[in-house]
Amino acid sequence: MDEFGVYAVFGVNSPPQRLLCADGSSKVAVAVPPTVRQVVLFSSGPWGERICVNAELDDADRIPITIGKLTPYNKCLSWEQWEEETWMDSVTLIVTVEGGNLGKLDCSEPELILAVKEYTPKDTVAPLSARELNIKRKREQIVEEDCDEKKVAKRRDQENVFPSVTEKTTPLRKVRGQNKGGQKLFSNEGDGTKTKGAGETQGIVGRTPPQSAVRMKSKQAKTPTQSVTLVSPSGRWGQTLCPIDAQTAILIGGQGSRMQFCKDPMWKLCTEDMSWVAAETMAEGPTPEARIGHTAVYDPDSRRIFVFGGSKNKKWFNDVHILDTQSWKWTMVEAQGKVPPLAYHSCSMFRGELFVLGGVFPRPNPEPDGCSDSLYIFDPHLSIWYQPIVTGESPSPRSGHSACVMQERKIYVFGGWDTPVCYNDMYMLDLGLMEFSAVKTNGKAPSPRSWHGSAVLSDTQFLIHGGYNGNNALSDTFIFDIDTNSWTEVTHPQLSIPRAGHSIITMETASRYRFSEEGEDADVDAGSVSRTLLVFGGGDNEGNFYSDLTTVAVEELLRDI
Structure with a gap:
């Protein structure tokens, strides 16, 4: 197979069937029989200038089920019918190539309509119903x-x-x-x-x-209230929500029901009216493979989002994907240096570099996977990973912790998990001295937890909310002051639902109310701008997944402290 081609395997016993070839159409539709319960799609041969291959399933009612994308870096994907799902009588697999030169480039309609060649192995019993x-x-x-x-x-x-x-x-x-x-x-x-x-x-x-x-x-x-076209993200946890300007944040990845990775993996949030726009097809280039436990950090100088690591089933990632928010194009970095595949690490941006701490990494069998206590730095200008010389008292190995950059010179690390122990300790990394130190805190500290949410509220304060303590999802909220090294627990009705694996960010948004010195709501002041805490997604350990977006004025959280 020296030439580029896209192949599919329908069912567990069928041989591969070629759908697209180098000199053929750029789009093909395949009628899939209802007896087929699995579809595997893969490419073979050099990609050349081709960017990606989009795969989508349509049923008789034209309801799309996006399988995903093939790219030069992710050359295989699969989709399997769950027991609760129902094939329609006429399911169609639509495969489209983007980029390159495939001869027939009109993608408005599929050029070919194929039927799957059903395959019955010799000397075998009939397939199960x-x-x-x-x-x-x-x-x-x-x-x-x-x-x-x-x-x-x-x-x-x-x-x-x-x-x-x-x-x-x-x-x-x-x-x-x-x-x-x-x-x-x-x-x-x-x-x-x-x-x-x-x-x-x-x-x-x-x-x-x-x-x-x-x-x-x-x-x-089947109720009439169900929406065919998604107008907001599906419920999920393990995703990232990354602000890119005063009015926009980008949602990437996540996992929902039945451990299924979200088929709507990328969204754009507009904070002017708190509306969502599906953004997966907006960006060109090889999109990151579906994953959870990754990090996404925005660099305001280059106006790029850096996505690193994460995991998918038994697959672990140490790749770096970059989304240029000006050209809306994805690129994958071929970095020098070594960094292990990591998930549930923390990633902080400081002076244009990514500081990756901790996380879970796979070990060769038969050893179990372990947590890291190492610090890795990625330099985007040189596309290189390196480990700095760090002194002081470093945090123990952990994952699911949080890290907040304060005053552009310190990273505060809180909590995390290293089975069977959850932590509620605090460490600070001085970015000038590259020295770790344990922080002795005052006041009632949050209980041990991991997969909590954190966000910087001001120059001296950051917030910790929710998480998982080894038994239950949590709903409490704490604010830490770096000037006094003190914890303060705060109570807010909109932050009362237990959740873990959620996303928390702060953004500049239009203020709905102006607060008086006595703490009471005053006149509406629609023209003012204030910082707002946004909470999205997560799960509660009771089978529930959230797709709600909760907003709380930072001023409201801080006024009683």
Whole structure:
């Protein structure tokens, strides 16, 4: 296969079928039989100037299910039907190539309509029906879970493992953006996998949000109120929300129900009216592969977003993707130097460089995965990774911690997780001296936690909200003052829902109210601008995933301190 081609495998027994070739059409539609439950798409041969290959499923009602994109860096993807999902009688796979020269470049309509060549292996029994396959899968799942429990019981004290999926049917009160679910987001039991920080093994499960475009076999999916076109992100956790200017933030990645990676991975938030715009197709170039536990940091000087690391199932990343917010084009960095694949690390921008601390990294089998206590720096100008010489008392290995850059000279690191221990300690890295020191704090400190949200409120104060303590998702909020090294707990009704793996940022937004010295709301002052705390997404360990966007005036949080 010396020439470029795109191939598909339909089902577990079918051979690969070529869909696109170097001198053929740039777009093809394939009719997929309802008996096919898995689709694997991959490319072969040199990409040349081709940018990406888009893959999308359409059912009879023309409801799109985006599988993802192939790129020169991510040359294979797959999609599998879940038991609750229903194939329509005429599902169509649409594959489109962007960039390069494929001869027929008109992508307005597919050039070819193909039918899948159904394949029956010789000397085999007939394929199982849908019901038989479901029963077989459930039996296999029970056997696997039983084996996993025995393995976990044997290794629980020997390995660092993350929580597994457990059942709990107790419903919670309904809030905007919340969906009822019957399975836990986290539990304090290991799942037998050799991961210590991969979000996938935490068992984040629940129901797909009502606005999801995925067709589900349920009454809720067929109600007239369900939106076919997404107008806001689906519920998720493990994503990033990155401000790029006073009115705009970019949402990237995340994972939702049934440990499925979000099929709407990129959104643009406009804070003028708090509206969302799907942004995956807005940017050119190779988009990052679906992931959670990554970081996204914006450099205001170059006006670029740097996305680093993360994980997907048993795959770990140490790649750096850059989104130029002026040209709206993705590029992937071929960096020099070594940095391990990391997830649930922290990443801070200082003087144009990325400071990556901690996180989870994979170890070769049979060793379990471990947490890092190392500091890595990425220099975008030279495209190189290096490890600085750091003195002082460094934080112990951890993941799921937070890091806040204060006064452009200090990074404050709080909390995190290193199975089976959660932390609530504080460390400070002096960026001038490159020296770590443990911070002795005053006041009531937050309880140990990881996967919490953090945000800088002022030159001297930052906020910690929610998180996971090894058993439950948390809903409390604390503010730390670096001048006095003191913690203050604050209570706000909009920050009262337990959640972990959520995103918190602060932005300049139009002020709705002006507060008097007595703390009471005064006249509406629509022309003023104030700092606002924005909270998006996360999960609550009860099977619920959030897609709500909560806004709280920073002035309102600070006035009682």
